Amino acid sequence: MKPVPLLLLLSSVLLSSHLRPAAGRPRVLPGWLDGSGGRLQTQRLDEVLLRAAAAGDSTASDLLGDSILRFLQRRNEDRLHLLPAEEEREDEAVRTAAAQLLKRSEEPPLSIDLTFHLLRNMIQMAKMESQREQAQLNRKVLDEVGK
Amino acid sequence: MSLALRAQLLLFLISLSSRMGLSRYIEVRSRFCFVNPFTVMVMCVCVCVWFVGCLDMLATDGFFTFVASRPQLACASFIIAEPSEVISLELSDVSIDCSAGDFIKMFDGWVLKGEKFPSSRDHQLPLHQRYTDYCSSPAPGSTSRSSQNVAMIFFRIQSPDSRFTLAVKKLHNPFPCNIMSQSPEGSFTMVIPHQRRNCSFSIIYPVEIRLTELSLGQAKSNELSPQRQVWSGCSGSGDYVELLGGNGVDTSKMFPVADLCFSLSGLAQMKIGCDNSVVRLVSSGNYINRVSFQYRLLEHNELPKTRENSLDNFCSVE
16 A cells, blocks of 8 residues: 555544543532522422322332432431431432432423424425435446446 | 545545534535445445534434534434334434433434324333433433334433434334335335234325225125225224324324225225324234325315314314
């Protein structure tokens, strides 16, 4: 293989193998979910989660998981007692996880509200694009084969 | 300039543009084919990257990348293939923050205005198995294969610069069941070979449907019994064809306009002036059932007339 094409191929492989670092941002929760709202909001959240699971909501109970459910039930029994500092930190982590699970379970079902008119137009445009791509491919193949 | 050198130069230029971030703003589309001198076979190298928007319709194979320039909270891409194909989806190069509420979910079918195609009556999987959630734990899902010629993905990306790439590949399906037609005109033959299932062919246009052949296993002869008429109900029959009309994509919420429960050798036609016209084949699994039909778009002056002052909330049928 000639050196120039080999150099180009090697450069292409090296350049295309570079990946951009993943972007992300720190998780930021609303005030009432990160514990700053106080114990009252936390108790409300516990009650909602427990009611949903007890009522047979399979989604809520699946999402909650057995360990979190048992923790919430235990907490509900002695709501009036103050918890030690080390349990507070554990409570914080579980509260955050449970809040996010509740947020997911309360999300409306996924759906797109498109009219049939728009849907038909989108299908036609996609079909035309597909045919255009195939025509270009066929032209390239015939151009190369014909040489 | 030789063929091989041109191919390599093109590949180099595209890689360079990707490295410099130009591909983020420019749609790069190129598919290069060349003749392999050793095997004299045509070989194609796809260096295609389509950049899709928040709402898109995809009908080709390839790699599709979504890059969030701003928070996108409700996005979807519909994917459609030919009737005799199914769709394979694979996610790669995903950089989203699941813990912050981002998600990518692949669905086996289409969801439109809260209605699902295929309906739960016609699909073999329960609803929760039709979703593949990239952010699910403990096993995140990044691949999915549809059961019919339509699929879609829902995604929410809140962080700018987050992205993902979706690989779409179409696979042949020898016995298509549950088809969404891409065009308002055409013909199709649906076969259910000894399977207990229901299959729908959905045409999202007002059309005239002509059944040209119907072979249902339960009929022993073509003689008509006096009590049964062509358009009478087939409830209780294990194998039958029904024509449905409605304004949604869920066949279980559409109105049956006609059904046939014995084999037919002649023509049977019907005009369905609804936004969605469906031919549905119900099969008990005891026989090989087959229905062939043609359909064409109804012109505006051909639409069946609706009765004036009618309280029926139903599209016109004739």
